[in-house]
Every structure is written in C-alpha cells, then in structure tokens.
Amino acid sequence: MALVVIASCQLMVVLDITIVNIALPHIQSSLRFSTTSLSWVVNAYTLTFGGLLLLGGRAGDILGRRRVFVFGVLLFVVASLLGGLAHNSGQLLAARALQGVGGAIASPTSLALISTTFGEGPARNRAFGVFAAVSAGGGAIGLLAGGMLVEWLDWRWVFFVNVPIGLLIVLATPRWIRESERHPGHFDITGALTSTVGMVLLVYGFIRAAQDGWRDPLTVVSFAAAVAILALFILVERRSRQPITPLHMFADRNRAGTYGIMLSLAAAMFGMFFFLTLFVQNVLDFSPLAAGLAFLPISAIIAVGAGLASQLLPRYGPKPFMVAGALLNAVGLAWLTLTDVHSTYLGSVLGPMLVFGLGMGLQFVSLTLMALSNVPPHESGAASGLLNATQQVGGSLGLSILVTVFGTAGRNAADTQVASFLAQATPVERLRFRRTGVLPPPWADEVLTSGVSAAFITAAVFTVVGALIALLVIQVRPSDLERLKGGIGPGL
Template sequence: MALLVIASCQLMVVLDITIVNIALPHIQRALDFSTTSLSWVVNAYTLTFGGLLLLGGRAGDILGRRRVFVFGVLLFVLASLLGGLAHGPGQLLAARALQGVGGAVASPTALALISTTFREGPERNRAFGVFAAVSAGGGAIGLLAGGMLVEWLNWRWVFFVNVPIGLLVALAAPRWIRESERHPGHFDLTGALTSTAGMVLLVYGFIRAAQDGWRDALTLASFAAAVVVLAVFVLVEKRSRQPITPLHMFADRNRAGTYGIMLCLAASIFGMFFFLTLFVQNVLDFSPLRAGLAFLPVSAVIAVGAGLASRFLPVFGPKPFMVAGAVLASAGLGWLTLTDVDSTYAGSVLGPMLVFSLGMGMEFVSLTLMALSGVAPRETGAASGLLNATQQVGGSLGLSILVTVFGAAGAGEAREQVPAFLARATPLERLRFQRTGQLPPPWSDEVLTAGVSAAFVTAAVFTLIAALIAALVIQVRPSDLERLKGGVGPGRT
C-alpha cells in the first residue's frame, strides 16, 4: 500500500506533462492563446518544477518527508482544480506554475520515501523498479488519457482528473507511510528563487522576441535582467554553506558534459512533442484520442532503446550510446523537417518519430549512469536531482528558442500567403482577417507547417551539438568499464 501511494503520486506528476500536451490545441482555441504564447502552458509548469526540484528534496530532509510529501500533493491538487476552472490565459498559467511547485515538492520526496519505507536489498530494489516503471510509463499513459478526456469530456478534465487521485494519495499517506527522521540544515531559498527567476526571464525574452522582435525594449530588458539574476545566483551558490545547486558537480568533465547533453536533448524532445501535437491535430485533423494513440509508439521505442543500452553498456561503455543516440535523434528531426501540408502520419511522421525515440532511449540510460558515476553516496541524490532539474529547465529554455524560430518562419510564410488568400477570400473572411490578423485554413496550415519545419531544423542542431559534446567531452576510463561489468549497487540503481 505504501508503494501504491508513492507510485500514484509520481504517476500524477509525470502524467501531467504529456496529458496537457494533447489538450494544447483546444486550450489555445478556448482561451485565445497565440501559438507562441501557448508554449507558456508547458513552460510555466516545467520551469517551476525544474527550478524548485532540489529545494523540494531538501525540504523533505529537514521537515520530514511524509509531511512535505502530503503538502506537495495537496498543493498540486489545488493548482489542478484552479487550472480546470481557469477562464483566461493568466489564470491558467498561474495554476500551471503552482502545479510545478507542488510537483517539485512531491516528486523528490516520493523517491526519498522509498529509501525510508523499504528495507535495503531486494525489497527496496523492487520498489525502485516500480517507481522507475511508473516514471517511464507515465508519459504514454498521459498521452492516451489526455486524448480520451479531451475527446469524451473537454480539455478542463486534463486538470480535474488530478483532484480525486491527489486527495486519495494525501489521505492514504499518513496511514501507510511512516514519517522520516529530520536532518538539520537550512533552505537555500535565495538560490532557488534566483535560479528560477533567471530562467523565467530568459524564456520570456525568447518568447517575447518571437512576438515583438529582437529590438523590442521589453525583450532586451528581459535578457539583461536574466543575465544579472543568473549571475547573482552563481555568486549566492558559491558562498552558500548548503547550496541548492552544488556547483562543484560541474567540475567533473564527464558530469558537466552529461548536463550539457541533457540540456540539448531536453530542448529537442519538448519541441518535438509540442509542435507535432499542433501539427497532427491542426493540419492532419486528428482527433485528440487519435493524436494520443499516434504518439504511443514513442514510449515503446524509447523502452527498446533503453533496453539495448542497458544490455550492452558493460561491454562498450556509455559513450558510444551517447554519440549514437544523439545522431539518431538528429536524423529523426532532420527527417521531420520534410513535413508539409500534404504529409501523412504513416508516410512523414511515424518513421521519424521512431528513429528519434530509439536514440532517446539510448541516451536516457547512458546519461543517468554517467551523471551518477563516481559520485559519493552522500551526493547521489544531489547528482540525480541536478540531472532532472537540467532536463526540465533545458526543455523550457529550448522550447522557447524553438518557438522564436517558429514565430519568425511562420510570419515570413504568412506574408507570402496573404496575396493568395485575398485573391480567393470571401468578404466575410477578409473582414475577419482585418480584425484578427489570422489566416484561416488552408492558408493557416501553410503558415503552421512552415514554422514547424523551421523549428525542427533548430531542434536537429541541438541534438547535433549533443553528439559533439558526447564525442569530444565525455571520456570513459577503464575503471568506469570495470565498475559497469561488476554491476551497480542498490544505492545507485
């Protein structure tokens, strides 16, 4: 029962990323988001989740993990309820940010509770295995559940569904999970807030540039403020006795390279899901349920890639899989750049997705192993937490860059489509265009496809940079291979 409670919480947090992705086109129409501002529905969650993840883990150590776990779950429930009731973009984005805070508190304490609830050895290893399976499968479940909820009910239920699950978890936790021992320490609130605020300003700058151009005063002010705040964050972390982000982790060449690779890959995978979700529903006219089913092969092939890497890592080491995985991801994204308004799912989307997913599966196992290799037991949590935070922040930052590229390419295509539209438009369509500036289908499909194709070009560049980092920075020593052949201990599994 304790494992069921912990795994249910993790499923709810992980599921919330993909379940909302399927609903994005419907949220856009219902709340009048532009395509570029729509990315904030994803970023508001991932930025606060990634930025406060390490602080959430520290809170559990100091205040008691069960207490913090229940608080995080209840905060997530409240935010989900507010998101489902939102009637404007600002309300929804505030709720998504609050969801991220709740997830950042609940998720790391859920993982830590396994260590305090289950005995070391086979019992704890099985619990970790269930937790990992839920984390990996949550994305696929979210895609399917999101499609069903949006198609059979409406988009608000992708938020409402968390309420009964979260309440059951919060009620069951005190009964089935014992409280952990408290450890002395202090909260690095300044570090957590400056890192999160700096990334929000940076992401806002890119998205603002997509809407108002690079010369816009607010765009430039946002970038300048981001540089200042992030510089303050680095200074705070250097002087802190218990920093939220242990900067010495970056001193190791392999670990720093691993974090760099994760930044690039997270940017590409967040972008792929965001833009393909819009493409298959708006251009290919897939229903939400059909769109959810269309993405299920991604999770299956990621599992295949992870299985191959896990099996042969002791023989070849992680570096070949890190390089090959990034190259495969680049090939898949390069293939996706060929999509146009006449593309089909089977002919132009499925194949590239499978190639991309195979590469990602190889990467995830290799990156996790490299991030934890050679880390002292007392810092294993910090190393893995930093990798997870890097993934969330990298995804948000990368998506904002891709949205900027999308906006520029889409604007250029829109200017080319206007004459063709005016030549064939009815008087009513012309009047609507004058009021909104939005082109109707099929001209809007051309604009969307042009922007998506350009975004995939940039995403492919990100994965190529990851391949270069893997090839030139990562160094696997003979001792690392010996450690792999001997297996990893329970603490590192």
C-alpha cells in the first residue's frame, strides 16, 4: 500500500506534463492565447518544477519526508483546482507555476520515501522498478487520458482530475507511510530563487522576441536581467555551504557532457511534442482522443530503445548509444520538416516520430547511467536530481527558442498568405478578415505549417549538437565497461 501511495503521486506529477499537451488547442481558443504565448502553459510548469526540484529534495531531508510529501501533494491539488477554474490566461499560468512548485516538492520526496519505507534488497529493487515504470509510462497514460477528458468532458478536467487523486494520496499517507528521520541542513533559498527567476526571464526574452521582435525594449531588458541574475546564481552557489546545485558536479567531463546532451535532447523533445500536438489537431483535424492515440506509438518505441540499450550497454558502453540516439533524433526531426498542409499521419508523422522515439530510448538509459557514474553514494541524489532539473529547464529554454523561430517564420509566411487570400477572397470575406485579423483555415494552416517546419529544423540542430557532445566530450574507459558488466543487465 505504501508503494501504491508513492507511485500514485509520481504518476500524477508525470502525467500532468503530457495530459495538458493534448488540451493545448482547446485552452488556446478558450482563453485566447496566441500560439507563441501558449508555450507558457508548458513552461510555467516545467520552469518551477525543474528550478525547485533540488530544493524540494533537500526540504524532505531536513523537515521530514512524509510531512513534506503531504504538503507538496496538497499544493499540487490546490493548484490543479485553480487551473481548472481559471477564466483568463494569467490565472491559468499562475496555477501552472504553482503546480510546478507542488510537483518539485512531492516528486523527489516520493522517490526518497522508497529508501525509508523499503529495506535494501529485493523489496527495494522491486519498488524502484515500479517507480521507474510509472515514470516512463505516465507520459503515455497522460496523452490518452488527456484526449478522453477533453473529448468527452472539457479541457478543464485535465486539471480537475488531479483533485480526487491527490486527496486520496494525502488521506492514505499517514496510514501507510512512516515519517523519516530529520537531518540538519541548510536551505539554499537564494540559489533556488536566482536560478528559477533567471531562467524565467531568459525564456520570457525569447518568447517576447517572437511576438515583438529582438529590438523591443522589454526583450532587451529581460535578456540583460537574465544574464545578471544567472551570474549572481553562480556566485551564490560557489559561496554556499550547501548549494542547491553542486557546481563541482560539472568538473567531471563525462557528467558535464551528459548534462549538455540532456539539455539538447529535452529542448528538441519538448518542441516536437508541442508543435506536433498543434499540427495534428489544427491541420490534420484530429480530435483530442485521436491525437492522444496518435502519440501512443512513440511511448512503445521508447521502451524498445531503452530495453535494447540496457542489454547492450555492458558490451559497448554508453557512448555509442548517446551518439546513435542523438543522430536518430536529428533524422526524425529533419524528416518532420517535410510536413505540409497535404501531409497525412501515416505518410508524414508516424515514421519520423518513431525514429525520434527510438533515439530517445537509446539515450535515456545511457544518460542516466553516465550521470550517476563515479558519484559517491551521498551525492547520488544530487546527481540524479540535477539530471532531472536539466531536462525540465532545457525543455523550457528549448521550447522558448523554437517558439521564437516559429513566430518569425510564421510572420513571414503570413505576409504571403494574406496577399494570396485577399486576391481570392470575396468582399464579405475581406471585410471579416479586416475586422478579426484571422485568416480562414486553408491559409492559416499554411502559416502554421511554415512555422512548425522552421521550428523542427532548429530542433534538429539541437540534437546534432547533442551528438557532437557525445562524440567529442564523453570518454568511456575500459574500467567503466568492467563495472557495467557487473552492475547492469537485461532487467534494468
């Protein structure tokens, strides 16, 4: 029962990333988001989640993991309720940010609770296996659940569904999970805040540039402020007794390279899901449920890639899988750039999506293994937490860059499509366009597709950078391979 409680929390937090993705087009039309500002629905969650993840884990060690776990779940529940009740974009984004805070508190604490609840040996190994399976499968469940909720009820239910689940977790926790021993320590609040605020400003700068151009005063100010605050963050971390981000983790070239590869992979991955969700629903005219089903094959192929990598890692080491995975990502994204308004799911989307997913599966196992390689036991939590934080922050930053590319390409395409529309439109259609500024579907689809293709080109560049890092930075020694043969096998 303790494992059910812990795994349910992790499922709720992981599921919330993808369940909202399927609802994005409906959220956009209901709360009047532009396509570029819509990315904040994703980024508001991932930035606070990734920025405060390490602080959440530290809070559990200092204050007691069960207590902090319950608080994080309650905060997530309240934020989900507020998100479902939101009547404008500002309210929804505030709720998403609060959800991220709750997830950052609950998720690392739930993982740590496995160590305190299950003794070393088969029981703990099985518990970690269930936790990993839930983390991996939560994305697929979210896609399907999001499609069903939006199609059969309303987009608001992708938030409301968390409320009963979260309340059941809170009620069950005191009965089935014991409190952990507290460990004295220091909260690096300044480090957590400066890193999160700096990244928010950096992301805001890119999205502002997509809407108002690079010369806009607020764009320039946000970039300048982001650089200053992130520089302050590095200074704070270097002087802190117990930093939220142990900078010495980056001294090892393999670990630093691993974080760089994860950054590039997450940047491409978040962008691919964001833009493909808009494409299949707005251009291919898929219903929310059909869109959820359309993404399920990628979850299956990720599992295939991860299983293949785990079996072959002891023989070849992680580097070949990092390089091959990143190159497969680049091929899949380059293939997606060929999509246009006449594309079909089977002919133009499924194939490249499967190629990209196979690359993801090959990389995830390799990156996790390399991030924890040669790390002292007392720092393994920080190393894995930093990898997770890199994934969330990299995804947010990458999505904001891709949205900027999308906005620029979309504006250029819009000029051409508006001229084409006005040349063919009836007087009534011209009058309607002048009143609303909205192009009808055939021309609007051309604008969206042009922007999406440009974004996929940039995403492919991200993955090529990841492949170069894997090729030039990662070094696997013969001793590392010997250790892998003793510590990893088909059952990973």
